[in-house]
Amino acid sequence: MNKHITTSDEILGKDVVDPNGGILGIVTKIHIDMDAKELIGITIDQGLFSPDLFIGIDFVDRFAVGVVFLSKVPMDTYKGLKVLTNEGKTIGTVKGVVVSGTVLNELVVIPKSVKISKHNISIPISDIEAIGFSVILKKGFKL
Amino acid sequence: MFDKNISIISQNIKTMKETNKLGSYLGKRVYSKSGEYVGKLKEFVTYNNKFSGMLVYGKSNLFIDKDFFSLNSEDSVVLSIDPITIILGKVVFDADGRNLGKVVGIDRSSNLNNFKYLVVRKGSFSKQIKISKAEISVMKKNIILKTSYN
Numbered sequence: 198m199n200k201h202i203t204t205s206d207e208i209l210g211k212d213v214v215d216p217n218g219g220i221l222g223i224v225t226k227i228h229i230d231m232d233a234k235e236l237i238g239i240t241i242d243q244g245l246f247s248p249d250l251f252i253g254i255d256f257v258d259r260f261a262v263g264v265v266f267l268s269k270v271p272m273d274t275y276k277g278l279k280v281l282t283n284e285g286k287t288i289g290t291v292k293g294v295v296v297s298g299t300v301l302n303e304l305v306v307i308p309k310s311v312k313i314s315k316h317n318i319s320i321p322i323s324d325i326e327a328i329g330f331s332v333i334l335k336k337g338f339k340l
Numbered sequence: 341m342f343d344k345n346i347s348i349i350s351q352n353i354k355t356m357k358e359t360n361k362l363g364s365y366l367g368k369r370v371y372s373k374s375g376e377y378v379g380k381l382k383e384f385v386t387y388n389n390k391f392s393g394m395l396v397y398g399k400s401n402l403f404i405d406k407d408f409f410s411l412n413s414e415d416s417v418v419l420s421i422d423p424i425t426i427i428l429g430k431v432v433f434d435a436d437g438r439n440l441g442k443v444v445g446i447d448r449s450s451n452l453n454n455f456k457y458l459v460v461r462k463g464s465f466s467k468q469i470k471i472s473k474a475e476i477s478v479m480k481k482n483i484i485l486k487t488s489y490n
Contacts, residue, residue, distance in 0.1 A: 211437075212437075212439075214433060214437065214482070214484070215481075216478065217478065217480040217481045217482075218430070218431070218433070218478050218479070218480050218481045218482030218483055218484050219480075219481035219482065220431065220481075220482065261435075261436045261437030262436040262437055262438060263433060263434070263436055263437030263438040263439055264433060264437035264439075265437075266437060266484075278375075279375075281371060281375065281415075281416065281418060282418075283418055284410075284412035284418065285368075285371070285412060285415050285416040285417050285418045286415045286416075287415045287416065327373065327374045327375055328375070329374035329375045329376060329480060329481065330371075330372075330374065330375045330376040330377065330481070331371060331375030331376070331377075332375060333371070333373070333374070333375045333418060
């Protein structure tokens with residue numbers, strides 16, 4: 198058998214790992230276009246308190262022996278991240294993302310309190326220092 | 341924050357409104373440069389009678405040199421580094437996605453924010469693997485190696 202061919206039961210149940218090493222969940226479904234006879238994506242079970250996540254095949258880097266590696270971090274995973282200024286002030290949490298195609302333009306942030314802002318805050322990508330376990334904004338960011 | 345009647349003896353400080361008590365920072369959350377929670381600010385430390393840094397207690401207990409943080413906010417402290425010790429407990433995948441285990445030790449030759457080897461083990465009775473820095477492709481939420489371990 199060609200070692201570059203795998204089967205659905207080899208893929209189902211595997212961990213899915215993003216480019217930062219983040220473990221997103223396990224593969225529970227494989228999606229196939231019946232007309233084109235092509236694999237178009239996978240569904241990930243992110244755990245008890247998170248919704249399932251569909252990942253298009255374009256986001257899959259490779260089906261490795263141990264895990265499925267993704268080529269990009271799914272922006273849906275930014276939701277719920279805490280947002281901090283570089284000085285350590287907590288602004289709020291990420292509610293959503295604004296994208297152009299696959300490019301992240303902005304984060305939409307629910308403010309921590311009305312003292313910070315009465316409305317959701319849009320933060321452009323140019324103001325973001327790092328997105329990892331939390332979102333850290335660049336020095337000098339002002340609301 | 342301060343008592344009203346305070347006499348100031350200082351060349352730099354004009355009014356106490358410009359200042360904060362160091363004690364107000366104790367217990368604050370400390371985050372790494374990439375936003376990972378490191379621990380809570382436990383204590384400030386002096387060296388040769390000068391302010392030198394802080395103790396942070398969390399997954400591991402750290403001394404962070406003052407060069408790696410500034411005290412600007414009342415909410416929390418964001419470091420200018422990702423302390424190497426926060427990789428303890430992270431999962432290590434080889435290039436083929438095999439789970440080699442978790443980081444159980446870090447071989448550091450100095451107190452700098454660097455390391456020579458990571459010690460990885462899958463279970464209590466498993467053999468330890470030493471991973472050099474050169475073998476590592478990604479070291480963020482978890483670790484992905486450049487090489488395969490069969």
